Every structure is written in C-alpha cells, then in structure tokens.
Amino acid sequence: MNPTETPSDPGAQTELHRRIQAAIVEAGGAIPFERFMELALYEPGLGYYERTPENVGKKGDFYTSVSVGPLFGELLAFHLLPTLESLVQTGPVEIVEAGAHDGRLTADLLGALDRFSPTLSGVVTARIVEPSPIRRRWQESRLAPFTDRVRWSDGLPHRFRGVLVCNELLDAFPVERWRWRSTHGRWTKQGVAAGTRGFHWVDLPDPAPEAWIPEPALAAVLPDGFARERCPAAAIWWSCASEALEEGRLLTSDYGHADASLPDPTRPEGTLRGYRKHRHVEDPLADAGEVDLTAHVDFAEVRRAGEAAGLSTLHDGAQSGFLVGVMKETLVAPDRFGVWDAARVRAFQTLTHPQHLGRAFRTLEQSRTV
C-alpha cells in the first residue's frame, strides 16, 4: 500500500466513490486533484454541495459570514445603496449573486433594501447565478417572499448594470495542487489514484507554470514536499464577471492570500483544507462528498483580472477592515440603518474578531463607472 493511502471501509463506498474511481480508471490510473475536488463537491446529486443546504452554519460543517445572521447582508446592502440609487436614474439595475447556496444572502440583501430604501425595492431586481438545479430549488424556497423580484441563470449574464456579490464562492472552486520535489528541482502536479484502501496522492507528469520556476536561491531552500495550490478558474471567472459589468460594482469575500505569487513559508502544506463538523479534516481525500474542501484565493491574481477588464479597485484587504469602514458609514446615517442593538453588535464582533471570522477573510471590491 502506498503510505499516503486513506484507510476506509470498502463496503461503505458510496455511489460518489464509485464515480470517482471510474473517472480514475478512465483516465488511465489517476486524475488531477482539481478533478477529484470537482467531483467531490459538485457531482450532480452526489457531491458535497449537492446534498443538503444545511452544511453551512452552526448545525453544519463551517460558518460563513452569511450564516452568522442578517448583519453581513445588511452591511453590504447599506454600503451598496448609493451605487444602486445612482444607477436606477439611468436604466435597469440588478443585484447579482453567485455561490448563493441556500439563497440567504440574496434574501438578506433584498430584505435590507426594502427597509433602507423602499423606493428602490420596486425597481431593483435580483439574479442568482446557479448552475445546479438542486441548489436552485433550495434558493427558490428561501426566496419565496421575493419571488417576483428574483430570477436565475446557469451562468454569468453577458451584460449587467448593478452590483455582483459573492461570499466564499472563489475559495470553493476546484484547485490544482502542486508539491516541490527537491530531487527533481521542480513543482510536481498532484493527482489522485485509487488503491485497495481508498484514494491516495500521486505525482503527475504535467509541467509547472513558467512563472513558478524558482530562482536558484529559492530552489536551494524550498523543503522537499512543500505544497501550494493554484486556481486559474478563479481569475477567469472574475474576468468574465468584470467584462459583463457595464456599470456598478463587483464584491467578493473569501479566504485568501494578498498575493500568492511566491510560496508562503508559514504554510508548508499549502492552504487546502477539509472541514467537517467545524473541525479540520486531516486527509482531504477521505470521505469524498461528506467533507467541505476549500483553499485560499490569490487575491492579487483576481484583482489583476478585474483591472485588466477596466475596473478600478476600491478595496483589497481584510474583510474586518472593510466591515469596520461600512459600520462607520452606518453611524452617520442612523435613520436609515437603524439601531445597533445587542444582536447586531454580537454579530459584528463575530464577523470582525480575529478568533472568529475576522482574520482569514479578505474582501475585494472593484467598480466600473461610465
């Protein structure tokens, strides 16, 4: 047995495991890790994000800013109000969300908009970008009170005016995983193979991206086995969203690095993590479909994709700093935002405290004005 094989009960293999195994056999013995992650999270009807809307939040496997309560959506709505109010003067306006899961953030945004600016409610529509029919049903149920104002599309709209928000979308995209092999002096792409006792890692022959060829001084000190991830899909997706934005803003919050162009010495195992019941899972290849898999977003790469499409960057930094800025905006307009009651204060502390959601998350906000 390969020493990195995952012990598991072969009798308990699920349909998802059989499909992953079939993909491995069809590929000649191994699939790239990004394909494994795609199957584990998104295989229709079977993947982790296809099974239940309840995997996010207290009873699930991990918290998100949205699952903390309505405050996150209220703060985003409040912050984006001036943009929406200005855009409605000159044409139709949409709030677009991607990665909506059970639809809670769009519900929070629309609910907040109704309270903060009733005149906007009748004119601004919402769109959820949702490729999965199963998740779309969860969202339809959550958004029943707003049914005449929400529509869905499988992919990004070709053109839109308004705001696009996503929370923990890009950090849920399948990532490539690479390991430094010092004997060969190169980054080696990681694949997944199936053994008698589960899935295990293998090296693939793919060449590493040219930008990753290290300086000799770095190559000399990089420890053997050092791991990092790469997610070209995140920047491509953001580039498409940026191109589609005629006028307005794009905003994303995710786990992330400010800049991942160089390996991060504090993370020799990279940032790929599995979560189950609010705990780290040791082996991301174990229990596919039962475990959330996520990796840090390279914010510099995503930011550059937006700027290359002509957007201006308004914020690229810690989510806590962004939210503190919005909180200050609310304090000068208490009539509109309402009282900072005890529930709001508690939620704000959870969102910004470094021991809760305040440390690992970053927010990128970009805009196009015409």
Ligand SMILES: C[S@@+](CC[C@H](N)C(=O)[O-])C[C@H]1O[C@@H](n2cnc3c(N)ncnc32)[C@H](O)[C@@H]1O
């Ligand atoms: C970590 S969850 C975040 C859920 C929610 N935004 C929140 O903050 O609670 C990531 C969500 O993104 C969805 N997702 C992943 N790729 C997507 C894509 N290309 N388009 C739309 N949703 C996607 C997943 O299905 C999952 O529901």
